Amino acid sequence: MGSPNVSKILVIGATGYIGRHLIQASIKLGHPTFALARPITSSHNIEKINLIQSFKNNGVNVLFGELNDHDWLMNMIKKLDIVFLVLGHEPSIQLEEQTRIISAIKEAGNIKVYRYFPSEFGFDVHRLQILEPAKRVLAIKVKIREAIRKEGIPFTFVSSNFCCSYFLSRLGQIEATGIPTDTVFVLGDGNTKVIFVDENDIATYAIKAAEDKRTLNKILYMRPPANIYSHNELISLWERKKKIALKRICVAEEEVLRSLTECPQPFPFFYAIAHAGFIKGETTKFDIDPTVGVEASQLYPDVKYTTVENFMDQFL
Ligand SMILES: NC(=O)c1ccc[n+]([C@@H]2O[C@H](COP(=O)([O-])OP(=O)(O)OC[C@H]3O[C@@H](n4cnc5c(N)ncnc54)[C@H](OP(=O)(O)O)[C@@H]3O)[C@@H](O)[C@H]2O)c1
16 A cells, blocks of 8 residues: 555545545555545445445545544644545535644644645635625635645645536536536626536646645646636537537526526525636636646646546536
8 A cells, every 4th residue: 555655645524525536546646545534423324334435445544533523633643644625615614624624733743744735626716706605615715725824834725626527517507407408508608718627637636746846835726728618619519529509598697696696505606606617717817826836737747637528428
């Protein structure tokens, strides 16, 4: 399970959507890998039981515990090198829980070898303009960044833009459960570019960055060049693959704004994200400032990332 010189990686939130990919990538890249999971309280939680068993089968050290057990957390952190924290944003209280890790890392005192990856994995929250209800959730990520910097904890903030699965599997249709076969709604004029990254690639880039000095105290932006598409380009790609023509209906920005308040839960959050990406261009509208950030596909050209083009093939 990896050489003694390879960093030991802990993933907190290992059973979550992003966490399970990080575990997989960490194992694949030869790191001694530790997964923190909350104790399983119901024998009915079959998915989690199976996932944890698969971690164990792949040589992951599974640690059961709670973030509110400060001494336990600190002692565990002392034995490790790199911490990924991937608590979810729903409910957003999970993001606030990160302050527990910050104080445990600080007190554990071995931050010289540490790298901390807080729960980001989306927009670059510092420069982001986004509407409610996403605004107050992502503001917590900004506060966590500030706390990490204030405590002098070595970090990498991952800005992985749009995960492929959610938006591509429904062709950007927020309330759909799959890819439409007849009519498709285009957000705004459909010409703003958005960046998509496959979840496995997000994890691979992040784990590769964990020991890389070039990403120390930097934002790791993920902008694989073949994965930058406008909504119109994405729809055209699908039409080409499927050899169909979809009827396109443009949804004006004012209408998207109405959806933010009028559509049922949990869609307002996703409309706010889509509005920021597909209409306001929040993933693509800036160049990376090299004093604060680096780009993953440039740092790791050896990673053969999944292109949007290839990703869509699974839906044919
Ligand atoms: N860019 C994108 O498109 C995109 C998409 C999704 C998520 N994200 C971001 O990725 C990050 C991770 O989100 P996610 O969707 O992977 O989260 P998620 O699926 O909700 O998973 C959260 C994980 O945190 C664990 N957890 C929650 N509270 C905990 C606590 N108090 N103590 C210990 N473990 C706890 C959960 O464990 P249990 O199994 O015990 O519940 C679960 O493993 C977030 O910052 C989110 O905003 C980005």
